[in-house]
Amino acid sequence: MTVKEEVAGPLLLATRPFQPAWLVACPTTRAILGVEAQKAASVYKHHESVKKRAKGTKIKEETINKVGDVSRLLAFQPQYKAQLKARPDVAQGELVRVTDWKLLTPESYDRTCFHIEVDVAGTGLEHLVNGSQGKALSVYATNDAEKVDAFLQKMNLDPNEIVSVEEIAPGDEGTVVLTTVYKLFTQYLDLFGKPSREFLKKLFPFAEDVLEKVAIAELTLDRKSEEFLDRQARAFTFADYILEFPSLKIPVSKYAELLPTVKQRVYSICSSSDYHPGKCQLLVVREDWQAKGGDTKFGLCSSYLTFLRPGTVCVAHATHSVMQIPEDKSAPVYMAGLGTGLAPFRAFIEQRKHEKTQGARVGPMTLFFGGRHAHAEYYYRDEFEKFEAEGLVKCCNAWSRDQKQKVYVQHKIMEEADSIWANLGREGSKGFFFLCGSKQPEKDVFAALLKIFETKGGLSNQEAHKKMESLQLAGRYVTEVY
Incomplete structure (x- = not known):
């Protein structure tokens, strides 16, 4: 997978002075334009400057003309109220820079x-991303650049063409979104x-061949349900x-009506911003699955x-999470983390x-x-062993595959039955x-707690269930599962 660093977002521009609009600057434009070019005294001189800079390059004449149009808006940025934006359809989204990346599992x-x-110092996220205070991070991915390039080439779409996309514009009257085709699809x-x-x-009307039009339309019928579900199982995409x-002729401006935008993915924050000021850390597993036919697919x-690597940027914003440490600093806390579910508990x-x-x-x-295995999945082992040595936390780890008899977290929970009854049930x-x-x-975790209340507290099964219900209502038994 290729990740390009230039996630430079839209320019907030206008069709005429004092009417704001959005524009995504294409890489070619940003490479050609200089600071002095933005201060050009006239549109003509500015466009000539762009052409002069492009002379001797492989940039097409029509691309230069498009750059000139963009340059006009940049040259008179104050009048057109031009601004760079990461995602015009995500008002709270901000660009944050990656400062660290470490593989936690063995390469094999x-x-x-x-x-x-990521570095959040000086951003609007700085005081909103404490993983111990009910906060998570929403991240907006970009598509694989090489796959996008291949798609645009097959569909004969010019990646540098500037298009207006009303579907992702803010709601302000007179506001439009201008972006390059490449940015739109990436x-x-x-x-x-x-x-x-x-x-x-929505797709079949764009097919010019009658047989193809019928074939697409039939996939929407109940009698073709089995075939459609088979395609779903094979992980067919919009691009597929x-x-x-081949007869599909889709105007570039219509793609935003046909396809949804890339949605946020929410990740638990595994750091405390009091402990790591100006930083936000995530514990992430790369999602993968086998599609029908044997192909491996990835999230x-x-x-x-x-x-992503240090120096690259991504679009993100803070999101609410139910994982919030008790306000009472002296309250006993039990934490059951499964896989990357460990994240909020590190925080x-x-x-x-x-x-x-x-x-x-x-x-x-x-x-x-x-x-499964301590050698491969004990994330942040050195940190937790140090915290445990300080008496800050007791670590009760369950490695299901490291011995003949499988051990799970519910077994470790049962081993702490006396403590749990005293601090949670009594x-x-x-x-x-x-x-x-x-x-x-x-x-299984729920059942283990019920058993503790029954065996250590002498409660009936019904009473144990009521106890769990009361803990849930009081916010003392909190789950976040997926």
Whole structure:
């Protein structure tokens, strides 16, 4: 996968002075234009300057003319209220720079898990991304540049053509979005996403060949459900359907009506911004699955983050999460993290570490972490062992494949039955229990807590269920599973 660094966003421009509009600057434009060019006294002189700079390059004449149009708006930026924007359709989105990336699993392992850090100092995110305070990070991926280039070439679309895209414009009257075709397909449209039948209903009118028009339309019918579902199982994308039918003639301005935009992907933040000022860190696993036919497919955003490196930028904003450490710093906290569900609990422990450093009296913390193999999936091992040595947290790890008999987090939870009953179940207790990660073990963790209440507290099964319900209502049993 190729990730291009220039995620330079739209320019907020106008069709005439004092009427704002949006424009995404194409890489060619940004390379040609100089600071002095933006200060040109007239449109004519400015355009001539652009042509002079382009002389001797491989840039086509029509591209130079388009650059001239963009240059006109840039040259009179104050009058046209031009601004650069990362994603005009995401008002709260900001560009943040990657400052660290580390692979956490062995290179030969069958799972790719990594740590990534972005710099939020001086941005609107700086005080909104504390992973211990109910915050997550929404990230907007971009499509694979090489795959986009191949698609544009097959569809005979000029990547440097400037188009207006009303569908992703802000709601202000008189505002339009101008962008290059390349930026439209790379940063905005979910070209390689999973289509629905509604997409096919919109697509078939663009087919010029009657047989192809019928073939597309039939895929929307109930009698073709099996074939459509088979295509879904084979992970057909919007691009696959469009390229399958050669007679499709889709005006570039219509793609924004046909295709959805790339949506946010939400990641738990694995750091405390009090412990790491100006930084936001994520624990990410690259999602992959086997499609019907045997092809390995990868998640868009997790793959995008997999190939980012320090110095590159991405679009992100803060999002709410239910994972929030108790306000009472002395309250006992139990945390069950499954895989990358460990993320918010690293932030919890860092927050308590920070508070302890500031002189606060902090309560006991117990971490139940589940994975397959300790050598490959004990993320941040050195950190947790250090925190445990300091007495900040007790680590109860369950490695399901490291011994003959499988061990899961619910088994480790049962080993702490006395402590859990005293701090979570007993009348007057003030402890909290948090669970984050895969949905599958949720029922087993719930059952383990019920059993503890029954065996250690002498509650009936019905009473144990009521106890769990009361803990949930009080916000003392919190889950975030996916």
